[in-house]
Amino acid sequence: xxxxxxxxxxxxxxxxxxxxxxxxxxxxxxxxxxxxxxxxxxxxxxxxxxxxxxxxxxxxxxxxxxxxxxxxxxxxxxxxxxxxxxxxxxxxxxxxxxxxxxxxxxxxxxxxx
Amino acid sequence: xxxxxxxxxxxxxxxxxxxxxxxxxxxxxxxxxxxxxxxxxxxxxxxxxxxxxxxxxxxxxxxxxxxxxxxxxxxxxxxxxxxxxxxxxxxxxxxxxxxxxxxxxxxxxxxxxxx
Numbered sequence: 001x002x003x004x005x006x007x008x009x010x011x012x013x014x015x016x017x018x019x020x021x022x023x024x025x026x027x028x029x030x031x032x033x034x035x036x037x038x039x040x041x042x043x044x045x046x047x048x049x050x051x052x053x054x055x056x057x058x059x060x061x062x063x064x065x066x067x068x069x070x071x072x073x074x075x076x077x078x079x080x081x082x083x084x085x086x087x088x089x090x091x092x093x094x095x096x097x098x099x100x101x102x103x104x105x106x107x108x109x110x111x112x113x
Numbered sequence: 114x115x116x117x118x119x120x121x122x123x124x125x126x127x128x129x130x131x132x133x134x135x136x137x138x139x140x141x142x143x144x145x146x147x148x149x150x151x152x153x154x155x156x157x158x159x160x161x162x163x164x165x166x167x168x169x170x171x172x173x174x175x176x177x178x179x180x181x182x183x184x185x186x187x188x189x190x191x192x193x194x195x196x197x198x199x200x201x202x203x204x205x206x207x208x209x210x211x212x213x214x215x216x217x218x219x220x221x222x223x224x225x226x227x228x
Contacts, residue, residue: 032213043203043219044156045115051214087155091213099144099210100169101217103156 004088009108012078020073020107022088027068032091034101035062035073037084044087044103047073083111116140119204119220127228128194134223136187136204143209145187146217147179150201162187163210194227201225
């Protein structure tokens with residue numbers, strides 16, 4: 001099963017950009033990279049996903065390394081409402097984890113006013 | 114509002130009780146999931162249904178029994194639980210397991226306390 005590695009925690013100041021890294025050195029060619037976040041006392045919410053090319057949406061940007069062994073979630077201007085646990089997940093294309101979303105520890109993002 | 118609704122939001126039950134958690138979605142999704150989140154721990158995948166067929170039972174004790182009568186509804190039946198089963202139980206849905214370029218939607222969860 002593909003696995004990801006993220007820093008346990010990161011801090012940012014409000015209105016500054018935040019770069020959340022994720023390593024996934026065992027990624028296979030058809031695994032999608034998904035990011036979710038979980039605000040306090042809520043269920044996780046989808047942020048963004050990609051396969052090979054960088055992706056942008058209204059919430060964030062996803063930069064994927066050329067070899068796909070790492071990726072970075074970019075919040076362009078952090079707000080206090082972005083304080084959450086961010087999860088980088090590989091949606092497996094094969095094996096016993098086919099299609100499932102398996103969560104790791106994630107990165108706790110603290111945003112300072 | 115994510116389109117995935119869980120009821121009840123909070124539940125307190127004794128160890129000898131039988132209760133059920135309900136999850137409902139009308140997003141047209143065919144995959145539904147149950148997760149358990151204990152305090153300060155990551156989400157643990159419990160059960161997965163794809164087109165109403167159970168495809169995953171992640172070594173979950175038999176005191177938890179899932180049911181998926183149709184693609185829109187998912188239940189988790191609880192009986193003779195232990196205090197350590199107290200946790201946030203989250204339901205999610207997605208298009209289906211084969212559509213890995215689509216996102217999953219999560220409910221707000223049921224906060225379960227076993228006394």
